[in-house]
Amino acid sequence: MNTVKQLLKHKNFMFKLGLVICIGWIVIAIFAPLLTPYHPINDQNIVGRFQPPSAEHWFGTDSLGRDVFSRVLYGSRISMSAGLITVLISFGVGILFGGIAGYVGGVVDDVMMRFSEMVQSFPPLILAMVIAAALGPNISNSILAMAIIWWPNYARLTRSIVISVKENDYVTASRILGASHLRILYREILPNSIGPMAVMATLDLGNAILMFSGLSFLGLGVQPPVPEWGAMVSDGVLTFNYWWISTFPGLAIFSVAIGANFIGDGLRDYLDPRMRKRA
Amino acid sequence: MSNEVLLQAQDVRQYFTVKKERGQKATLYAVDGVTLSIYKGETFGLVGESGCGKSTLGKTFLRLYPLTGGKIVFDGKDISRLRGKELKEFRCKSQMIFQDPSSCLNPRRKIEVILSEPFIIHGLYNTKEERRRRILELCDMVGLSSAYLERYPHEMSGGQKQRVGIARALALNPQLIICDEPVSALDVSIQAQVINLLEDLQKQLNLTYLFISHNLSVVKHCCQRIGVMYLGKIVELASAERLYQNAMHPYTQALISAIPVIDDGSERPIPQQIVLSGDLPSPTSPPVGCAFHTRCPHAMERCGKERPTLQEVEPGHFVSCFLYEQIP
Numbered sequence: 220m221n222t223v224k225q226l227l228k229h230k231n232f233m234f235k236l237g238l239v240i241c242i243g244w245i246v247i248a249i250f251a252p253l254l255t256p257y258h259p260i261n262d263q264n265i266v267g268r269f270q271p272p273s274a275e276h277w278f279g280t281d282s283l284g285r286d287v288f289s290r291v292l293y294g295s296r297i298s299m300s301a302g303l304i305t306v307l308i309s310f311g312v313g314i315l316f317g318g319i320a321g322y323v324g325g326v327v328d329d330v331m332m333r334f335s336e337m338v339q340s341f342p343p344l345i346l347a348m349v350i351a352a353a354l355g356p357n358i359s360n361s362i363l364a365m366a367i368i369w370w371p372n373y374a375r376l377t378r379s380i381v382i383s384v385k386e387n388d389y390v391t392a393s394r395i396l397g398a399s400h401l402r403i404l405y406r407e408i409l410p411n412s413i414g415p416m417a418v419m420a421t422l423d424l425g426n427a428i429l430m431f432s433g434l435s436f437l438g439l440g441v442q443p444p445v446p447e448w449g450a451m452v453s454d455g456v457l458t459f460n461y462w463w464i465s466t467f468p469g470l471a472i473f474s475v476a477i478g479a480n481f482i483g484d485g486l487r488d489y490l491d492p493r494m495r496k497r498a
Numbered sequence: 499m500s501n502e503v504l505l506q507a508q509d510v511r512q513y514f515t516v517k518k519e520r521g522q523k524a525t526l527y528a529v530d531g532v533t534l535s536i537y538k539g540e541t542f543g544l545v546g547e548s549g550c551g552k553s554t555l556g557k558t559f560l561r562l563y564p565l566t567g568g569k570i571v572f573d574g575k576d577i578s579r580l581r582g583k584e585l586k587e588f589r590c591k592s593q594m595i596f597q598d599p600s601s602c603l604n605p606r607r608k609i610e611v612i613l614s615e616p617f618i619i620h621g622l623y624n625t626k627e628e629r630r631r632r633i634l635e636l637c638d639m640v641g642l643s644s645a646y647l648e649r650y651p652h653e654m655s656g657g658q659k660q661r662v663g664i665a666r667a668l669a670l671n672p673q674l675i676i677c678d679e680p681v682s683a684l685d686v687s688i689q690a691q692v693i694n695l696l697e698d699l700q701k702q703l704n705l706t707y708l709f710i711s712h713n714l715s716v717v718k719h720c721c722q723r724i725g726v727m728y729l730g731k732i733v734e735l736a737s738a739e740r741l742y743q744n745a746m747h748p749y750t751q752a753l754i755s756a757i758p759v760i761d762d763g764s765e766r767p768i769p770q771q772i773v774l775s776g777d778l779p780s781p782t783s784p785p786v787g788c789a790f791h792t793r794c795p796h797a798m799e800r801c802g803k804e805r806p807t808l809q810e811v812e813p814g815h816f817v818s819c820f821l822y823e824q825i826p
Contacts, residue, residue, distance in 0.1 A: 387601050388596040388597075388598060388601045388602035389601065389602055389603055389604045391557075391562065391594070391596070392594065392596065392602055392663075392666065393615065394562060395560055395562065395589060395592075395593060395594050396589060396593075396615060396616045396619050396620075396666075396669075396670070397585075397586040397589030397590070397619050397620060398615070398619050402619070406604075406615075407604055410604070410606045410607075411604070411605065411606060
């Protein structure tokens with residue numbers, strides 16, 4: 220708790236801005252039904268389609284006459300959770316994989332790292348497309364596909380941090396006291412490695428949302444008529460005269476990505492002892 | 499100090515495989531055939547320059563690495579191949595004090611949590627009150643105010659952190675404590691305090707120390723017997739008194755002549771300083787023959803071919819050098 224308080228006191232304005240943006244989107248995602256004037260799927264009005272932004276439809280209407288504002292707000296539910304889940308899965312798998320490789324070292328490390336390099340050697344978007352296409356295009360398969368291509372980043376970062384942290388005397392001291400390997404990893408190494416990884420996770424949140432939107436844009440993420448930002452941008456591309464259809468979901472993606480990056484930057488500055496004022 | 503042996507090392511060897519450039523592998527002979535005994539209640543000093551394997555030897559005695567060769571007998575029991583539960587039991591009997599007090603404590607844990615670790619690991623003092631009482635007892639022993647228990651390591655000075663390190667090492671009531679340069683990272687004024695503390699604790703708890711250091715004055719002050727290491731081998735082993743009065747091995751002579759002497763205008767002659775040329779050879783490719791012959795002022799032809807063994811030249815004084823070889 221203390222750390223969180225110190226973090227908030229930290230003068231970084233950008234960090235707070237990022238926090239406001241991301242928490243704002245999470246609140247919107249949770250309370251979407253209360254905030255939207257129309258239903259995102261059922262309130263279709265073919266007669267009133269392609270309406271420009273107005274007092275009635277703040278972000279205009281799309282090709283089926285649905286309210287873009289409502290769809291953007293509802294879209295946050297899927298986009299935000301897809302990004303978060305992808306990052307969380309990769310984070311968990313990466314920590315486990317990289318932690319073991321870095322801690323055990325030797326042949327185990329070599330084999331595990333060659334495996335992660337193998338995954339990384341594929342072009343990410345194409346591999347995700349292949350996996351999503353093979354499993355069938357729906358939300359959970361797309362998230363799975365993204366997690367599969369995403370975890371090696373975390374594994375490699377975790378490994379390199381663990382290798383440097385395990386050289387510390389307090390790890391040796393713990394071994395001399397007779398602690399088990401699991402206990403050493405969990406009590407000594409992990410708490411001292413988590414910082415840079417948390418930074419990477421926040422920075423990645425934006426990327427994951429972008430990529431998921433990319434998959435949806437290509438028709439592999441969510442299927443219409445479910446509102447999702449990437450899919451909505453893709454909707455508007457064919458009818459570019461009606462700029463509002465693509466622009467507003469695009470701005471939503473942009474805001475989350477940049478908010479997450481601000482948080483990540485702030486976190487990194489805070490964790491870097493040279494940037495941190497003594498408490 | 500008694501005549502009972504606490505730890506006996508027989509031809510202990512500790513090699514590591516290191517990667518060189520272009521993926522080649524080389525063997526690093528960190529400890530190469532060390533034989534010595536440490537008696538109960540004594541302070542055994544281990545000196546030598548950086549990279550000579552003295553820390554590795556200390557850690558080998560703690561069974562931190564799988565032993566390459568040789569045998570370690572601790573309190574009458576062969577510990578060189580212990581595993582699992584037996585190794586965990588051995589962990590209670592020998593502990594270590596580290597050189598760098600700032601890296602020996604987990605920066606994310608309060609001192610109280612750090613000092614509770616040994617008890618949690620070994621399932622001792624299971625209630626919170628019992629554990630608390632024992633921790634306070636330890637603090638008292640090492641002269642640490644109980645107010646520090648609520649602090650994080652970065653909120654303490656080096657000397658205080660070192661006291662925490664000592665308290666942690668004492669927590670399980672060990673018999674042997676490996677002191678790996680325990681004072682070289684501290685301010686001079688704190689050094690004396692810590693050394694006195696270690697000496698007091700030794701008397702109180704009947705501890706045995708293996709004192710690793712490159713500071714010859716400190717070693718002279720607190721050790722009864724001293725081993726001089728060079729490139730993974732013991733080159734000379736004697737009582738502290740004899741070693742300083744009558745150093746025999748050319749390497750020891752050079753080391754001792756390097757201790758600064760204050761010219762106080764007295765009649766005492768200032769000894770000639772012996773300056774060694776060259777660097778410590780790489781432990782991945784130690785010289786053939788005597789390890790020291792590349793830098794030895796007295797090197798003979800024989801030194802480059804044969805390896806001398808540790809021989810007792812006077813009672814309790816062992817030297818590994820052909821200059822003193824007794825012809826039978």
